Amino acid sequence: RHLKWDVEYMYWSPDCEERVVMGINGQFPGPTIRAHVGDIIHVDLTNKLGTEGVVIHWHGIRQLGTPWADGTASISQCPINPGQTFTYRFVVDKAGTYFYHGHYGMQRSAGLYGSLIVDVPEGEHEPFHYDGEFNLLFSDWWHQSVHEQEVGLHSKPLRWIGEPQTLLMNGRGQYNCSLLPNFGNSSSTQCKFKGNEQCAPQVLRVLPNKTYRLRLASTTALASLNIAIGKHKMIVVEADGNYVQPFAVEDLDIYSGESYSVVIKTDQNPNQNYWISVGVRGRQPKTPPALTILNYKKIPSSKLPSISPPITPAWNDYNHSKSFTKSIFSLMGSPTPPASYDRRLLFLNTQNRIDGYIKWSINNVSFVFPPTPYLGSVKFGLKNVFDQSSPPEDFPASYDIMSPPANPNSNTGNGVYKIDYNTTVDIILQNANALAANTSEIHPWHLHGHDFWVLGYGEGKFTKGDEANFNLKNPPLRNTVVIFPYGWTALRFVADNPGAWPFHCHIEPHLHMGMGVVLSLAVDKVKGIPTDALACGHTADMFLKKKYLP
Ligand SMILES: O=C1O[C@H]([C@@H](O)CO)C(O)=C1O
DSSP: OOEEEEEEEEEEESSSEEEEEEETTTTTSOOEEEEEOOOOOEEEEEEOSSSSSSSEETTTTOOOTTTEEEEEEEEBBBOOOOTTTEEEEEEEEEEEEEEEESSTTTTTTTTTEEEEEEEETOOOOOOSOOOOOEEEEEEEOSSHHHHHHHHTTTTTOOOOOOOEEEEEEEEETOSEESTTOOOTTTOEEEOOOOSSSTTTTOOEEEEETTTTEEEEEOOSSSEEEEEEETTBBEEEETTTTEEEEEESSSSSEHHHHHEEEEEEESSSTTTTTEEEEEEEEOOOOOOOOOEEEEEEEETTTTTTOOSSOOOOOOTTTHHHHHHTTOOOOBBBTTTOSSSSEEEEEEEEEEEEEEEEEEEETTTTTEEESSSSSSSHHHTTTTTTTSSSSSSSOOOTTTTOTTTOOSSBEEEEHHHHHHHOTTOEEEEEOOOOOOOTTTTTOOOEEEEEOOOEEEEEEEEOOOOOOGGGGOSSOOOOOEEEEOOOEEEEEEEEOOOSSEEEEEEEEESSHOOOHHOOOEEEGGGGOOOOOOOOOOOOOHHHHHOOOOSOOO
């Protein structure tokens, strides 16, 4: 798959209001990549942004042997400068529902994303049947420019980005009109689509009595979501590119960074259409649900459903979310984790202050991106470019996770957790109270370069005794996992992919405010890094050697 992409800003109307978005080849969202297992994806990415750098991360693709193609600014590569072209070249080795997105500053929020679908090799079959499929990539959208969002996040006092104006499905949503007559407040008018508007919803057109696969992925900057389809149950079959033990749900939670496949049967009255709703979870929703229509083809899609849209669960019904999340198990026959770990990292998630700026910290360190990519600085042993001391592996046992931090002051840092090659690592993500009393938020954590097994979830503070309840039999393999308010999540992975890999909260403003860490492993084994990946910071100095030309 040889692709030539130009990234540029352009005018677009994602929610029927014109704004500036980041597009690829004149499209928003960017083009869908569709490939088979084993294919090489080759993307010549040209930055046409004018005044800022860009990179693209291929979310969920492990980049076995190609860590330089992971597309993370400051970690796997230098930002691609305006006018320059960088070539990403990697193998897609596992079938599944993936996506790609910007991984520099807040470029995901600016609209830099698209779908990446990997099919099983030609002649092979998925472990479930379907007659047709649809692909829905969810995102959230602000009317404030991404530059204002970014400046607000590092201002004192913090100017928080607030809740999104609109939820988008495949880059389409409605802000100043509604698909529903009189939805929400009475001032919202009904949309009149001719069908070719940039914000016109993508209708799912189906035949009766068939089975459809819906690929669902969330690249939201902030919002956690729930999707429900009127009158149709969904059978969950895939999560983050891994098969799961099929189970039926009425509605499904999806956090930023996650993907699922569900199958539905079109066995309802074919003389009706049905609403599909997507609502906000975990934060007080100020954003109306996104809506589209499941259209039984023999009637027009413009015929509004007679049954009102399914109401997604209340934003703070965490029991509902936990019950869904804890129902996910790997499909029988999937790889199982090693029985024990070599090293355990405990990561306390807190909201803090540094000089009065609001940040997020892991074990009291708020991550800042260095100007030299770790892949180069670790490989070449450059000592003066990032903190050389190993960041903290745990936090004081006496820390009270139920209250705002007693001493909210934190430190910035950019140290690296050096992981030994082929060892088994456990990470316990520990949630806590944020700065405001009685507040603890949802954080979806995403690991680059590896999938991990989710061994368990619990309430309150993790204790050694909780290990006894770890699921070592059929834990799901994932690349993104949620921590619930005041709870913990345990995961395990085998560090077998040399590279420099971020592990971070997938809420984009939270990562921007320091909520992440970097792991490095066996970087000496990494071969064939393109020099243009490292032509910035101290690695550029190293390549240039001579400071002045004769
Ligand atoms: O990082 C965040 O900042 C705000 C709030 O805590 C401060 O205004 C919020 O809701 C976040 O998730």
